[in-house]
Amino acid sequence: MHLSSMIPELLSALPLTLAIMFVALIAGFMLALVTTALRVRRIPGISQLADLYVSYARSVPVVLQLFVAFYGLPLITGLFGVDDFLSATTASMVGLSFYHGGYLSEVMRPAFLAVERGQHDAADSLGYGFRQKITRIIGPQAVHIALPGYGNAVIYLIHNVALVMYIGAADVMATAHLIMERDYNQYQFGTYLVLAVIYSLLCLIAWLVVRFFERRHGKYVSKTAPAKIKFGSL
Template identity: 30%
Template sequence: MATFELKEALPPPSSTAGPIGWIRANLLSSPLNIVLTLLGVYLVITFLPPLLDWAIFSADFTGKTQDACVSGGACWTFIINRLPFFTYGFYPEPERWRVNIGFILLAAVIVPQFIKAFPAKQWIGLFGLTGLPILVAILLSGGIFGLESVPTDKWGGLMLTLVLSYVGIVAALPIGVVLALGRRSQMPIVRMVCTTFIELWRGVPLISVLFMASVMLPLFLPEGVSFDKLLRALIGITMFQSAYMAEVIRGGLQAIPRGQYEAASALGLGYWRSMGLVILPQALKLVIPGIVNTFISLFKDTTLVLIIGLFDILQTVNSSIVDPSWNNVAKEGYVFAAFSFWIFCFSMSRYSQALERKLHTGHKR
């Protein structure tokens, strides 16, 4: 009787595994991919060396004035010298430690969310949504606890951009949830009010909202009553983004099968408990990409506040590149502003992808 001997499985062919296999599968898998790969290599060889030469190898990094930029490359000396203005705006220099503490607190809230095994990060996140905005507002504004009062017209740069975007994000999400639930309500008055609010704010550009908040709103207030310009901008941005957030969340609510609503009712859950425990958790998981996309859009739209006289990071760059003491530094200024926005937007995008994988948003089987 013949006997059979089990042998160890052979390794996969070298052409289908490792770097060679990855290149064949992703870059050379079809004639079109081969052409696109060759085109990409050509573009990299053509444009990357001069770009690196301008940005790094021939760039100037030291000095105090325009005269220090003599190599013909990027004048990063301009960015280094104006970095405090790009970061703090007109905030008084002796009080900038308060802004630094705000940055540290923001990092202490955000960074743990990227660390999978970080302890108590849920409570840290909850503090970031509730206590952090209040604490930072007290720090930056002052006027109490012995802190010198700093008016908001002194705020600017990256600090102002983060304040506008963070407050807008924290406020727009819960308001958007309420509006989405209201638009799907069985009560006609509630549904009509929420629908009117959403369509009104989505029907006008943000630049018009900011103009209205800055110029028209004071005309409707009683004599002697005024709102801070920054507060008006925050209200306008929050209401505008809440309308878009509501539609994103409504899409998630409509994607939940009817059986989930019936199952919640069968368990004896009321409307708010069924929404909070059954429906909303599933709906929010489904629309994580849409929610983060709205957050990224909000972050970039904060640049529009320059039209009402607020100096965000882009406006501080704009005002610096026209300084007569610095010439031909527009490229460096705009590259710095673009890179700053890219860092924050890319971080939000990566976090949303990690959150999707963690929560299995795609419901993969």
């Protein structure tokens, strides 16, 4: 197969790759928010479970987490009489969401703790509840600190999406291997080169988006710097 006819076939699998990535991004982000809140507030028993989850997500290889999701979750759903519920695509989304949520929680928690203690005291002195304190004072400052780490987490997620082929999801990487097998591995270099370009472009777009928010949020923080000092001096 000529390279020009291979590229459209690879791009036809790109929507599924992007769907898995975006679901993992959104679900993982929400999971990281909840996990970080539980870890920060140190609720007995529950916070320890959140710590255990983060340790699992960071310590276990991602491909193994995908296998756990693909083979383990059907056993759980089978207990409720639900069979054949999990496809390879769904398992990919679940496994990567759990991985991304745990990894991202370890980006959010240090960012939250890096905010000056005086900012917390100022919010408490104003009578803010936990939700108000996070959304109005601590959150904006923590976001600015966490953005570079968040960008790295997104890029790592894009890299790890390529592993879903091992549980049978028909993403770009799996499609490339099918093409090479069909053509008796005649165009391995060209196929892998096209894959490298695709993943590089995805990472570049992610980096540019995060960089845009870094600059925009940096201007916001600089404009609100006097208010921050005022809160810290209360």
